[in-house]
Amino acid sequence: xxxxxxxxxxxxxxxxAIQDRPxxxxxxxxxxxxxxxxxxxxxxxxPIKVAGGDAKMREMRMLHNALRRExxxxxxxxxxxxxxxxxxxxxxxxxxxxxxRLDKIDFTGGLITVxxxxxxxxxFIVSNNLRWATKMGITDxxxxxxxxxxxxxxYIDFARDCIGEGYTPIFEWCSNKNRIVLDYPEDQLxxxxxxxxITGEYQKLWNI
Numbered sequence: 389x390x391x392x393x394x395x396x397x398x399x400x401x402x403x404x405a406i407q408d409r410p411x412x413x414x415x416x417x418x419x420x421x422x423x424x425x426x427x428x429x430x431x432x433x434x435p436i437k438v439a440g441g442d443a444k445m446r447e448m449r450m451l452h453n454a455l456r457r458e459x460x461x462x463x464x465x466x467x468x469x470x471x472x473x474x475x476x477x478x479x480x481x482x483x484x485x486x487x488x489r490l491d492k493i494d495f496t497g498g499l500i501t502v503x504x505x506x507x508x509x510x511x512f513i514v515s516n517n518l519r520w521a522t523k524m525g526i527t528d529x530x531x532x533x534x535x536x537x538x539x540x541x542x543y544i545d546f547a548r549d550c551i552g553e554g555y556t557p558i559f560e561w562c563s564n565k566n567r568i569v570l571d572y573p574e575d576q577l578x579x580x581x582x583x584x585x586i587t588g589e590y591q592k593l594w595n596i
Contacts, residue, residue: 391436393477393588394454398469399423402462405455412459415524419466419514422525423459425478433457433478435487458588461523463512473512473556474585475523504578506562509533511547518547533561536575543577550582555591557582 396402399414402423406412411432415422425432433456438449456478463473480487507529511520520530520537537543550557563575582591 391454394451394458395586396458396462396471396474396588397586398471399464400469402455402459405452406459416466417525420472420512420525421464421466423462423464424523425459463521463525471585472514473510473521474583474588475508475510475556475558476581476583477588504560504562504580506560508558509561510556510558511551512556513551518544529561532563532565533577536577554585555582556585
């Protein structure tokens, strides 16, 4: 199901949607906060479209349902609360639920990305420094990518340019240092998408 991504300016836009939901966490890191879900319960990510109640109530519920899907590693400045990284929203496998049944997917106007066998990493600015993170922030896996990036500075320039324009570039770190299934004889950091931090819109990178 396609829907409009919610506008997110700062962490206060997100918190009401996860209030009293223990499966979501707000992890305090050094200089930033991570909003993520730890377990996917039956009602953690309800359908965006809802029924019942008056129009204003339905609109609020739909907004909260959409915001929950953004709680998948979004990051916010600890001091200002402003959003500083917006990786992929919560998505589902084909057939996993009604909204992603094969017969309901429009392949003519949507965004198609490559599914790789690695770990999602993305850059963000914290304390005036460019760092790289996974969903839970700076981790051992993202540090592996940082070592690779230090030897390939073109990634740094690209990341800073994207962030300066308000976008989060999203990469897949494919390496035998963090092997999932496939064998990667050489370390690779592959761009999979670019997403606007505030609007959530994805940029089309390839013509398919």
